[in-house]
Amino acid sequence: MPIGQPLLILKEIAFMSDPNPQGIAVITGASTGLGAVYADRLARRGYDLLLIARNKSRLDAVATAIIENTGRNVEVLAADLSDPGELATVEERLRGDASISLLVNNAGGTVFGPLAQADPSQLEDLITLNVTALTRLTTAVLAGFTQRGNGTIINLSSALALNVLPVSAVYSGTKSYVVAFTQALQQELAETAIRVQAVFPGAVRTEFWDGSGIEVSAFPQEWVMSADDAVDAALAGLDAGEPMTLLSLPDISDWNTFDAARQAMIPNLSRSVPADRYRN
Template identity: 50%
Template sequence: MSTTAPKGVALITGASTGIGAVYADRLAKRGYDLILVARNEQRLNAAADRLRRETGVQVTPLIADLNEKAGLAKVEAVIRNDPSITMLVNNAGVGSVASILQADVDTMEAMINLNVTALTRLTYAAAPAFVSRGAGTIINISSVVGIAVENLNGVYSASKSYVLSFGHSLQKDLADTGVRIQTVLPGATATEFWDVAGYAPQKTSDITMSAENMVDAALVGLDIGELVTIPGLHEAEVWAGWELARREMSAKFQNPKPAPRYHLA
């Protein structure tokens, strides 16, 4: 794909609705052409048509089910082979509010495949391509339940903890390469996520943020250089303290003997 957009092309997964659709709108207005990935062809084409009409950018719909190997491989190939791509937004995901005694394990496996495996494979496709050019941005959408893990379904929370941990490792591995990694942790956001997860009333709760506000805040976080952006956390020092404590504790793990509390001779 050729493009004349000043900032290149942003590839966004889960781009036909919700957070992904808002990212598409905002990035188009920032000067990016777009590759929009989703599995619902009708909604994706409608979103692409609207963005072309409203912003004038080039928009390429890419129909793919990231839970299927062939669909995922198709998107990986595009990322590897299209040098105009300068940004990857790993937004596609699914959630649940069901406990382990209520949830179907096959559904949970499909969640892991989308939230973890697809995000990982697309990141592995993008990172070497971006490093070879000395520039690029990867935005991975995690969730506050990656920290507040008891709040929703355990597999969903664990998948979002993975995204946060993966982001920390990427930031270490790709330091000084010119590639930026941002991990975004939305709180409750008013999207179809809650319909799919089985708790539609959350969309209208007084603690639920609009998708527009969430994305706008996340992009400001990107602009100011945040590695981790939590739009709903007003007390930035709380996150800074959490990170400091985590890193200080990490330095204390390297001991050849068990701790005295275990009372081993």
């Protein structure tokens, strides 16, 4: 997962003089794959857009297509979210704009392989992108959402948060963080109109896999979803009020059973004495 150091550039692609009642949807990792599809779908739902990714030329292409197809107002912000300075600039932009009403934390990467053979700096960049950036950008918009009493946060997790593999230690760990982080926010914001959703894609046919150590072509085709279907399903889950959207899980009761088992353990997770099996 090579991570470059492009200059931070803010460019207004189009401007509409009247404020949009839908507000601005911010999408990270918007230059390709799921992020680009989220951009298209949210523009068609009436949102103006702020698109964030490292590759400015691709961002411009996505923005131009959306403007031509929808007429929405689109800005692009080219930034490497694994770079502390550029991340701070994006945070400032999000924190200072009261028009932002939706954040899609889609930017992310992966490296698959045995941990003993991994490049520590590459893993650090992965954690920064998948965990630190998501946390800080959520924090940046949440103060405004809380003050205004509404807003939507969509956090992209992964099926590998649940299906942990020997080669996915760090990636699965970061995506498990997204689940716990989202669940905590949902509890924190339960008495407000702010919505927080976690989305669990499985294998999706995007450039995400390039350089990851696993090629998407290695999977049986019946395992691989298109980016269009994935985003459409995720937004259907959002519309239905799902806190957790597992895109290809046939029966949501399977998740409900899994989560109920987790909650059933909670009363016994902290007690004054060890469990009997640990006592002589």
